[in-house]
Amino acid sequence: MKLIVAVAKNWAIGYQGDLLFNLPDDMSFFKETTINKVVVMGRKTLLSFPNGRPLKNRVNIILTTDKDFKEEDCIVVNSFNELFEELKKYNEDDIFVIGGGKVYNDLYPYCSEAYITKVDAIVNADTYLHNFDDDKGWLLTYASELHENNGLKFTFNTYKNKDVRNYTSDDVRR
Ligand SMILES: NC(=O)c1ccc[n+]([C@@H]2O[C@H](COP(=O)([O-])OP(=O)(O)OC[C@H]3O[C@@H](n4cnc5c(N)ncnc54)[C@H](OP(=O)(O)O)[C@@H]3O)[C@@H](O)[C@H]2O)c1
Numbered sequence: 001m002k003l004i005v006a007v008a009k010n011w012a013i014g015y016q017g018d019l020l021f022n023l024p025d026d027m028s029f030f031k032e033t034t035i036n037k038v039v040v041m042g043r044k045t046l047l048s049f050p051n052g053r054p055l056k057n058r059v060n061i062i063l064t065t066d067k068d069f070k071e072e073d074c075i076v077v078n079s080f081n082e083l084f085e086e087l088k089k090y091n092e093d094d095i096f097v098i099g100g101g102k103v104y105n106d107l108y109p110y111c112s113e114a115y116i117t118k119v120d121a122i123v124n125a126d127t128y129l130h131n132f133d134d135d136k137g138w139l140l141t142y143a144s145e146l147h148e149n150n151g152l153k154f155t156f157n158t159y160k161n162k163d164v165r166n167y168t169s170d171d172v173r174r
Pocket of ligand 1: 004006007012013015017018019020041042043044046048064065066077080098101102103104
């Protein structure tokens with residue numbers, strides 16, 4: 001399983017239920033990377049999409065504790081236990097954690113790689129990602145050249161997890 005995210009300089013990722021930046025090149029990268037794959041997200045991230053609708057041409061898995069929650073074209077799971085059971089159906093390399101803050105920060109130990117778009121800006125935020133640069137368990141293995149959209153500079157980065165937690169074995173259940 002992998003993680004894909006865009007962060008500000010201080011690892012901020014969201015404000016009042018929305019993204020912090022509008023970067024067309026990053027959106028294209030996100031789409032190319034996740035198309036025809038499996039995306040895992042929290043209910044609040046689904047709600048942040050236009051009309052609260054899932055992403056097209058992807059298997060959308062939504063985490064919520066609300067047992068009555070239903071949305072067309074979505075697979076709804078009520079716990080990590082249920083999520084991990086569902087994920088056994090797919091190839092690990094085809095699964096992407098796509099947010100938001102709560103889901104990223106609980107699931108990153110189970111991810112083998114993180115695709116992190118780093119934006120050279122600091123903006124008002126209320127949701128933050130774990131700082132992968134301060135985590136010795138994660139190695140930066142790729143950093144792109146500088147890109148620029150709408151006056152904002154950013155790079156595409158890949159981090160690898162040196163010690164991936166296994167979600168397919170039964171001892172991770174909680
Ligand atoms: N920068 C980026 O790349 C990026 C990407 C995605 C999202 N975001 C931003 O992140 C923010 C949203 O993040 P967030 O932390 O507020 O919410 P979130 O992670 O999207 O969703 C949290 C919700 O997911 C459900 N959930 C999480 N863990 C669960 C578990 N173990 N079992 C069952 N349900 C679980 C719960 O739903 P219930 O309350 O229904 O129980 C919880 O309230 C927004 O600002 C969004 O724009 C940024």
